[in-house]
Amino acid sequence: MKVKLKNVFVIYFLVSVIGLMYALLQLGQPCDCSQHLRSASDLMHGKDKKISQLLSEVKRLQARGKDSELEGQALPVIYAITPTYARLVQKAELVRISQTFLHVKNFHWIVVEDSPVKTQLVSELLAQSGLRFTHLHTETPKEHKLKESDPNWLKPRGVEQRNLALQWLRENRELSEEGVVYFADDDNTYSLRLFDEIRSTKRVSVWPVGLVGGLRFERPLVEKGRVVGFYTAWKPNRPFPMDMAGFAIALQLLLANREAQFDMLAERGYLESSLLQSLVSIEELEPRADNCTKVLVWHTRSEKPKMKQEELLQKQGLGSDPSIEV
């Protein structure tokens, strides 16, 4: 047969139409669908079961979360007042205690800088700490400030700062809000159990403090659940011969006594007494930490880092990069 173009076209047309019909038939195949549908529905059932399992798991965890939330709402807030000032170890000290505070539920950190402005170092540290905080600042007047060469006990430190924090609490908190106030210096060491003891404060609670007053520890003496005296070797005749880290005050007590604050002009060692004597008597003190027999807080102090090489370099104008924050 002669290969005419017309024939080629006809054959081509037929082949393509057949191909198209075939494809359309494939699309319209009904028989396999039932099997496909059955297995798909089995799959759906399996997934449905898993979904319902996971949903009930979510409900359970939400309920548990709510319980602890309720617990959390009932837990009095612990306000830790930390005065701080710029020196080499400041950032390290604040980092360290923030890591301890991060474990404490319902915790509010009030950091008061001895500075005319809020410094970037402290602002950034607080923002990254993950804690609930209030950032305050007030500068100690020059006549009350320690000089570099002064021994650290010469003038009372942190007085203006702690008083500012008390003022902030009085302006920003209501009598109805349950809370406990604790003065936490930035170089001490706090165990986590301490905060459980702090939280149960009704008026003023007390406990031992380690490594203070020239002793391994200082502590209140307790008989029949009441404080009857103090185990302390240094100036034991003070009204309250205790360290700042050895007591906590109920927020309501501070709000009810709006005039109670630390006395700037108090004699050495009498700072704590200057606040407490207007709030509570010795009989009313609540002993904690197993009737004041366990040490849960230590009055540690950090060494001043040696900067001999740094000073030599700076004299030559080759000091370390000040933009690298230490």
Next chain:
Amino acid sequence: MPKRRDILAIVLIVLPWTLLITVWHQSTIAPLLAVHKDDGGDSRRDLAQGSDSKEYCLSDRDIVEVVRTEYVYTRPPPWSDTLPTIHIITPTYSRPVQKAELTRLANTLLHVPNLHWILVEDSQRRTPLVTRLLRDTGLNYTHLNVETPRNYKLRGDMRDPRIPRGTMQRNLALRWLRETFNKNSSQSGIVYFADDDNTYSLELFEEMRTTRKVSVWPVAFVGGLRYESPKVNAAGKVYGWKTVFDPHRPFAIDMAGFAVNLRLILQRSQAYFKLRGVKGGYQESSLLRELVTLNDLEPKAANCTKILVWHTRTEKPVLVNEGKKGFTDPNIEI
């Protein structure tokens, strides 16, 4: 002028192809046809299931995400199967501030996931103080002890001054790691020497987790400077040391300034800190030179420009009143 016949011919050629192409575009038919070429109806069913299960998988994932975000914070964080374990080696010795130092270090470590604390006491026996403390923290720990020999010739309880403090304890921890972990095991781990009086940011532990051999970073308050740091060039390699005290040491770095991959420790099983005859400041080099060369060091902390660890030291407490007029009570632990 194209003839009607020609137009008809062109239309007849093009029409089936356009119909076919429009049908091809429908996704259901293309895979169906493709599969049908290879296999029977089974694979087509599987494929249909596959596309369905993809949708279900998505919804599974959504629900699982919800559950994860509802997780309640636990202390220490739950163990993860994907993070390498950080083995922290801390030598410690008995002194008044010991419990305080270990307490605050433990409070820091409790935030770090997949952490294993190896605490080595410089003592003849494991003390009850440390035993109780470790147990009460809830951390994953190993408690070891080895006593640095005392120099009895000197008056009082002085340790042999020829052996730098903490060396025997760190070496014991290294030996423990080598005896406990199989060289060929796939367990990933990082080893870090953390003294009990330093200060560590939580970011530091995440930086060291990606250590392949030995990673390094700056340390504050060492060598009489604000900080000492490795020198890093533009290519991200360590080429020297920014220190004043003997910058020509092989590794002019503090104990707190480097971390080693556990595999390297296990492979170089004879690498230890040199016990005797080590010049001041060369302790770290005595170990590192057996593990790695300068070129292999990995700089962390933003190419060694951030301070994530501070070599703080705690003042020795003044205990002048102890023993006076009956002021001593050994029953209360500090």
